[in-house]
Amino acid sequence: MLLETASRPAEPSFETYSGASSAGRARETHSLEQLLQNWPLQRRRVHAKQHVFRAGQPRHALYLVHAGFFKTALISEDGREKITGFRMRGDLLGLDSLDMPTYTCDAIALDTGELWELPYAQLRDEMPQFQERITALLAGEIRRDWGWMLALGTLGADQRVVTFLFDLASRLERLGFSPSHLQLRMTRAELGNFLSLTLETVTRVLSRLQARGLIAVAGREIRIQNRAGLQTVLRENTACH
Amino acid sequence: MLLETASRPAEPSFETYSGASSAGRARETHSLEQLLQNWPLQRRRVHAKQHVFRAGQPRHALYLVHAGFFKTALISEDGREKITGFRMRGDLLGLDSLDMPTYTCDAIALDTGELWELPYAQLRDEMPQFQERITALLAGEIRRDWGWMLALGTLGADQRVVTFLFDLASRLERLGFSPSHLQLRMTRAELGNFLSLTLETVTRVLSRLQARGLIAVAGREIRIQNRAGLQTVLRENTACH
């Protein structure tokens, strides 16, 4: 697989990509969520379309996604927008501005969700493994970004979409969800923005993949029906390069 | 300016983007190079086309570029290659694999150069400001990557090239070089790879900009002749989005 995710919480649930359920089998003991389980953290509920923070606002915390689905996005002075990633349980919001006085991107909820507010300075000083985790998460974000730069720079439209589906599936699987039944939380436009495609192209690719029997599309609900077939798509010749 | 550089050493020189010269006016006291000035570091000389490390090799150090010009690149299993960045004095090589047992990208010298080998664990434990610097450099790399994702995803060919020229100019200026006289150290193919363009398109854009009197191109030597004019190019409508 091309891309990786930095975090791997447990405790699956459904309908909101959260973790309210019970039958959680916690395997990876070093996730941030595990570390912080009985730390007195400020929690914050957000609902869809709400900004967690905006670029330029004073940075006062790092947020750990505990439930819900988020996007982070840059907006340039001249209005161009770019979604830099979709964040789910176990991911952090605000990592990119750790060394800055203000946030450097927007973080927006696509869903109802819950965030844990991490007091960075305090945790760094009082919890020995914390700094190490943060370093790993930062480096992991760089690797993930580079992976996407590779994908977006060298793959055609179909292959980008398939790469995205595989990435999402694997992240969901780590959270304990089915890797073949994907409930998208973003619009076609947002997906296209992230993949550097237009929303029409995203739609067309999905229709094309459905026509080939590789996936089943029903709005934002996507079922992966032929994983091997999708991997074949990735091998098909790219126009670029 | 769209992009930033995490490091800002002093002591300009010429002909190799290094720092052998003397008349250095050290302003920013918190650069890594400053911090490490009289630390007993292993130094390593490299020459053009030599690999500093390759993806998969055991990671044994972090490298601080002291002189020369480098590229870092990813290569996917199926042979697609992507240059993730060009690195010069004050930049670090290997940041992305800080938490890994092996390197996750290739680092290749485009020039003769000198690297300082940083023993990460030791410095982290013995030098108080070190960890903080590393965190800042990691976060800065993320911001830079996101900036390029925005540029590559939303700008046309001409604008990408101009953005690159401005970025390079500003980095060179911080090192004490002229921001209008650029000596490229990479081929058109490498530049195109980084910008997700073909080498022909890069050539064509440079020719076009020269024809408009905005720059003067002589092989890898580029002179910026009309900075304001180039900024105008950035305002010209992009096809994409």
Next chain:
DNA sequence: CGTCACCTTGACGATGATCAAATTGTGTGG
């Protein structure tokens, strides 16, 4: 002086963007 890598320029074509229009889905107020 010849070879090789790199660069430049041209002609052509394909991928994906743009524009347009119709359909479906969603939330809100009556």
Next chain:
DNA sequence: CCACACAATTTGATCATCGTCAAGGTGACG
């Protein structure tokens, strides 16, 4: 609960940008 407005999705037709292929030029180095 329905009707309405609006957001999101789908599909089609057309076109521009940039990739591909080809050929010639330039420069470096043995």
